[in-house]
Amino acid sequence: MAIHRRPTLAAVAEAAGVSLKTASRVLNDEPHVALATQEKVRAAAVALGFRRNAMAVDLARGGTTPLVGFVTADVANRFYASIAGGMERALRDSAYQLITASSDEDPARERQLTEALLDRRVAALVIAPTDADHGYLGRELTSGTPLVLVDRPAAGVDADTVVIDNAGGVRQAVDHLVADGHRRVGLVGDDPRVWTARERHLAFVRAMADHGIADAERLVRDGAHDAATAQRSVTDLLDVPEPPTALLTMNNRITVGALHALHERRAAGRTVPALVGFDDFELADLLGVTVVAYDAAEIGHQAALLALGRTADPTLPARWRTVGTRLVVRGSGERPPPVDDGGPA
Amino acid sequence: MAIHRRPTLAAVAEAAGVSLKTASRVLNDEPHVALATQEKVRAAAVALGFRRNAMAVDLARGGTTPLVGFVTADVANRFYASIAGGMERALRDSAYQLITASSDEDPARERQLTEALLDRRVAALVIAPTDADHGYLGRELTSGTPLVLVDRPAAGVDADTVVIDNAGGVRQAVDHLVADGHRRVGLVGDDPRVWTARERHLAFVRAMADHGIADAERLVRDGAHDAATAQRSVTDLLDVPEPPTALLTMNNRITVGALHALHERRAAGRTVPALVGFDDFELADLLGVTVVAYDAAEIGHQAALLALGRTADPTLPARWRTVGTRLVVRGSGERPPPVDDGGPA
DNA sequence: CTGTTAGCGCTTTCAT
DNA sequence: ATGAAAGCGCTAACAG
Numbered sequence: 001m002a003i004h005r006r007p008t009l010a011a012v013a014e015a016a017g018v019s020l021k022t023a024s025r026v027l028n029d030e031p032h033v034a035l036a037t038q039e040k041v042r043a044a045a046v047a048l049g050f051r052r053n054a055m056a057v058d059l060a061r062g063g064t065t066p067l068v069g070f071v072t073a074d075v076a077n078r079f080y081a082s083i084a085g086g087m088e089r090a091l092r093d094s095a096y097q098l099i100t101a102s103s104d105e106d107p108a109r110e111r112q113l114t115e116a117l118l119d120r121r122v123a124a125l126v127i128a129p130t131d132a133d134h135g136y137l138g139r140e141l142t143s144g145t146p147l148v149l150v151d152r153p154a155a156g157v158d159a160d161t162v163v164i165d166n167a168g169g170v171r172q173a174v175d176h177l178v179a180d181g182h183r184r185v186g187l188v189g190d191d192p193r194v195w196t197a198r199e200r201h202l203a204f205v206r207a208m209a210d211h212g213i214a215d216a217e218r219l220v221r222d223g224a225h226d227a228a229t230a231q232r233s234v235t236d237l238l239d240v241p242e243p244p245t246a247l248l249t250m251n252n253r254i255t256v257g258a259l260h261a262l263h264e265r266r267a268a269g270r271t272v273p274a275l276v277g278f279d280d281f282e283l284a285d286l287l288g289v290t291v292v293a294y295d296a297a298e299i300g301h302q303a304a305l306l307a308l309g310r311t312a313d314p315t316l317p318a319r320w321r322t323v324g325t326r327l328v329v330r331g332s333g334e335r336p337p338p339v340d341d342g343g344p345a
Numbered sequence: 346m347a348i349h350r351r352p353t354l355a356a357v358a359e360a361a362g363v364s365l366k367t368a369s370r371v372l373n374d375e376p377h378v379a380l381a382t383q384e385k386v387r388a389a390a391v392a393l394g395f396r397r398n399a400m401a402v403d404l405a406r407g408g409t410t411p412l413v414g415f416v417t418a419d420v421a422n423r424f425y426a427s428i429a430g431g432m433e434r435a436l437r438d439s440a441y442q443l444i445t446a447s448s449d450e451d452p453a454r455e456r457q458l459t460e461a462l463l464d465r466r467v468a469a470l471v472i473a474p475t476d477a478d479h480g481y482l483g484r485e486l487t488s489g490t491p492l493v494l495v496d497r498p499a500a501g502v503d504a505d506t507v508v509i510d511n512a513g514g515v516r517q518a519v520d521h522l523v524a525d526g527h528r529r530v531g532l533v534g535d536d537p538r539v540w541t542a543r544e545r546h547l548a549f550v551r552a553m554a555d556h557g558i559a560d561a562e563r564l565v566r567d568g569a570h571d572a573a574t575a576q577r578s579v580t581d582l583l584d585v586p587e588p589p590t591a592l593l594t595m596n597n598r599i600t601v602g603a604l605h606a607l608h609e610r611r612a613a614g615r616t617v618p619a620l621v622g623f624d625d626f627e628l629a630d631l632l633g634v635t636v637v638a639y640d641a642a643e644i645g646h647q648a649a650l651l652a653l654g655r656t657a658d659p660t661l662p663a664r665w666r667t668v669g670t671r672l673v674v675r676g677s678g679e680r681p682p683p684v685d686d687g688g689p690a
Numbered sequence: 691c692t693g694t695t696a697g698c699g700c701t702t703t704c705a706t
Numbered sequence: 707a708t709g710a711a712a713g714c715g716c717t718a719a720c721a722g
Contacts, residue, residue: 019709028701056701058700059398059404076427076429088447100420121399256628260631281628355716365717367693
């Protein structure tokens with residue numbers, strides 16, 4: 001069977017022996033069409049295998065699409081996937097539908113995708129921004145298209161934003177460790193170019209200072225963007241003089257790296273420090289890892305609400321939402337320091 | 346600042362004092378435009394914040410879009426996310442761009458998304474089908490739009506398909522266990538409504554039979570669609586008379602459930618069987634879990650190639666691609682059976 | 691080099 | 707209850 005060009009509304013109308021407008025009415029369930037006519041049109045549509053051209057519809061309707069675009073930093077990352085899931089569910093009962101495209105953490109690609117989605121006239125745009133400059137996302141670009149940033153704010157853009165309570169989460173972890181008697185807490189963090197890494201780092205130093213520990217910076221190792229690097233950072237950190245009795249790992253990749261390091265260390269018969277990780281992860285329960293957890297889907301949910309709200313009223317001032325964290329105690333974070341070590345002076 | 350309607354090409358042309366077509370030429374980098382004119386037009390476009398309307402462009406160009414649609418069964422699932430990642434990369438250098446929408450394993454939603462994408466005239470459609478009937482995906486619906494199915498074939502549709510070598514993977518696992526002396530191997534599988542679950546189940550029985558073990562069916566537990574159910578199935582299975590000395594878990598959720606069950610069992614001082622899981626997962630190395638692994642991104646890669654190929658030549662016969670598996674030995678699969686148990690007769 | 695005239699496939703007016 | 711005509715924003719084919 002040859003593949004013919006898709007049938008148009010005009011073809012359906014002709015086959016049904018009615019005018020284009022009548023066919024349109026029927027297929028859009030508009031009132032005021034005789035039942036017999038309706039049936040003729042429906043039959044013709046089915047017979048021809050007619051599918052309305054959504055682009056033509058949206059164009060004629062005024063040029064906007066019932067689509068919410070999501071530019072994710074990394075499709076294959078659970079965290080962003082959960083955000084997408086949360087948005088999806090929040091949009092489920094609205095007239096809107098989510099479409100996702102991945103920037104793969106590449107600023108150039110992110111911009112290109114953003115523009116492509118904008119060109120396609122999405123009703124709203126949600127971006128998990130990489131850490132480049134986002135000045136380009138100005139009013140002249142988005143031109144009224146609702147914009148929501150998730151996980152990280154974008155430099156140079158005043159837009160709706162949803163973030164985790166990074167400072168609060170770090171504080172929970174620090175308070176927990178210090179309450180157990182730890183004074184020397186090590187921090188293994190992501191690349192400081194990442195906004196969340198900077199936030200968590202700062203919050204850590206502040207929280208430690210609030211407990212009277214001023215030189216927290218000494219036990220900070222930044223720049224671990226993957227598990228392998230994190231593993232090395234941990235090994236390093238545990239070999240300094242006066243090593244940390246507890247470790248705070250600032251995201252799940254780093255926590256995994258740390259687990260590998262501690263695993264080796266334990267295999268070598270050496271003592272391992274307490275460990276609290278930022279981000280929950282699968283099997284953390286089995287492995288007994290204490291973490292600062294939060295609901296990633298909730299980020300998406302909030303983002304969708306902000307986007308929807310702004311499509312309804314584009315004049316709203318930029319809003320900022322924070323998703324809370326909670327400490328999940330599982331054992332790794334509850335190893336007190338050795339008695340001759342780090343106890344109260 | 347008020348939010349004005351987006352400027353049109355006509356507005357740019359007027360502002361630049363040229364005709365619509367000239368403005369179009371400049372903005373499409375077509376040749377034969379005086380440099381001075383180009384500059385005037387470009388300046389006007391920037392000044393007005395002009396963005397071309399991609400819907401109008403595609404409509405005028407003949408109604409097809411440079412978009413490949415992917416209907417994923419579950420956005421938040423690593424497996425599908427990796428597939429999406431593989432497609433994304435494969436399309437990177439083509440003129441096409443991937444957009445993803447999630448069916449959330451809901452057949453009705455899957456159909457709705459499929460139709461929406463088709464209505465939007467995507468250049469090709471890739472679907473990770475749920476297990477309902479897909480007769481609706483006939484020629485009359487897709488009407489020539491290239492269609493590729495991933496992970497599972499769709500009942501009632503003869504389309505390009507990419508699947509894992511399920512039978513081969515299961516055979517690798519069975520051979521491995523039997524070589525270690527196991528004769529009583531238990532299988533914990535997903536809901537048999539899932540095609541891959543059926544495939545793996547069948548392959549298991551066949552592989553066992555090839556080793557002269559005819560009653561393999563006795564130690565099969567199907568229907569574990571989540572980790573919690575899997576955990577119960579495993580506990581069950583290990584309590585039957587003549588229990589399995591080795592376990593085959595048929596996907597990563599099930600493997601995780603099994604790990605929980607074995608963990609408890611070990612904590613209770615009881616012996617644990619050997620374990621081989623289908624699907625690799627993060628931390629499997631740390632936990633020493635032997636698995637049948639494969640490259641999920643490769644599925645996406647193949648899917649993208651098939652889709653691209655078919656946009657180029659829609660008359661191709663339906664093709665079928667299989668992505669291979671490999672056994673990754675990490676310890677859990679290398680526990681021989683107790684000597685008084687299941688050894689050679 | 692530049693502009694005019696038709697459409698792309700559909701939805702609006704506004705008539706009838 | 708039905709239809710004709712105009713137009714959404716853009717490109718294509720053909721003039722000049």
